[in-house]
Amino acid sequence: MEGGQGESSYINNSQSQSRNLKMMLYVLEETLDKIQLPRHRPGKKPLLTAADLGCSCGHNTLLIADVIVDHMTKLCGTGSLGIGVPEGVANKRSPAYNKGKVFVHGASEETGAAYRRQFRSNMMRFLHCRATELKTGGAIFIVSLGRLSSTRGPTDQGYIYEVYGGMFDDSWRDLIKEGMVDGEKMDSFNVPLYAPTVEEFKEVVDTDGSFKINQLELVMASPPVVDDPADCGMAGRMVANYVRTLLGPLIDTHIGWVMADELFIRMQRHAEIRAEELVDEMCFPHILCSLSLA
Template structure:
């Protein structure tokens, strides 16, 4: 009996221990913070008081102090000779771009400086591209632009008749129809060739008109099915324009009538759409001194790219028809810079400013009570145990190794990188001494958490499961990471003393300093703060 009791007790103890390891809410909190960092961690979006755009003046001032180093980095690019008469294309990417003006400053500096460098004509242009185009067209035998051939049956005849039905029934007035026009033109082969020849940039390899397939219906003899197909086809293409013009209800009525007309003329619609296709190569576009630029803004998917792109200068978004007035072509690339983001050998210049000190995750064991690295009653590595400091350093080394490995694959031969991140002086060799960085993410931040715990607003366990994933490396640690990868040569590596917080009167206006500090720290851990509030409510 005693033996049985002992065995049962052991089973119960093992079971409880297993539940502690696998099912405890504490472990869930750790996993949730890691998922937050991976999936939704980003700077505060929008344009509110605590948004990144309104609290990144310090970063801007510090960045401007380092632009000379960026230009020196760009000078190191090896620019192969380009084919005469071709515009060289230079690609650049800012990793961890966030949603403020600083990334646009980086783009402008790169465009200006590289334009100067490329003025020497020492960039090589690789040819051999091709374009394949298919669009609606009409037979050459038609009587000018007002005879759109069979295209008229869909966008002209039945469509016009459907509008007139609404007018006759008193549902819309004639002015509505008169002020709407379908923005569609089906050119002849000759018209298309004239445009190509006038541009002079391409050589046509093949240009032809092709008879299209009939409407996609199971039974072409089924008038109802054919009518629905035609009405839905036009609705899919023009529906939004018509909704805006006469409202969604009237648009639905219009397409109901179009379906009726299509049902009546179902047999005529078979084989009524003409397509023309062409394949052509690029041609010499004459001498062009200035290069073209493609600039990629990259950050995690949760970044506020909408705010960022609304900040783009007019010359970066609007351009003449040939693109000659466009300063650079912009695109967003969502994803983590600790993973691959671009094709092999596709980028000339990588930049990353004030981002690489953010770790990809909270170091392993730091938020686990059973680990020697557990960061008890703290939310940052500064002043923590040696085991916690070692865990943070290992995570930094692992993240840098991944970052460098990915960039080495994506960077073109002769390309360069310019990186700016938080750091600490070499005299603070121990990872648990984060220098000035601790003022923001250590002392005041931890004290603020402690206040909430003492006031009973959140539980101590909530604080224990949260850690700031920031690591300010020394020059030696950064150099070691680059050396271990072996893909890059360091041209310049230095510690820059940054400017103070951007406050008009820091001596007399203590409140302004307080708001600036709180808003600065509030910028980044948005997802983590949201998770902490949810965990602590109750």
């Protein structure tokens, strides 16, 4: 495959392959259903290996990998991906039910608490796994999305997440108003993303105890480069493509790629309206962390 981001690169000339793959996913899922799952042994986690022998570079590879992980996770009965959609946020009977939203920003306190618990659980599991892989003297370097310590709590993810989350919520509501999807589809989807503060991150590292902190800080990422900041259409496409790069496979699986296309068309429209604001303010806080094995 031709690498890179150029005009003749595979990543910029593989849309038809992507559509073809999505049409064939039902056969992949049927194949996965026939796999004999490993027997559960007390104290040991089942190990399942998947190999893509001829994989392309770029989004198409991630699409297949995501379908395999998602499908097999459901078969194993865990109910969520490794990153985890928090428990209760899609359950109508739960106080954490995130009705009418797909993101934690601006949600109820119960929803925010569920997201924070999921972050702690995921991060502690991640640290534990890395600790078992490292030899004495080993270290890891982590960069992850974060939020300012001045926010009011888990449901206040900060200005940039408010903007993105708001446009994303509005795009879902557009589809509902137009009769293209029902409200249940929105209520049963939640973005598995939580941006912790430095303090929350440190608390998890200290509680796990596997690592000592060498350096931990919050840095502001640079805004994305837009060839013509005055071109609202260009800025809108950039924003929609950015979100789709992160969440596309999850949304395709949830509502199908045809409706996903419609969703991101509306995301682009909302972004075009706020293009100038987005180009100037689209800087995401990141947690920068260096850890050594304790």
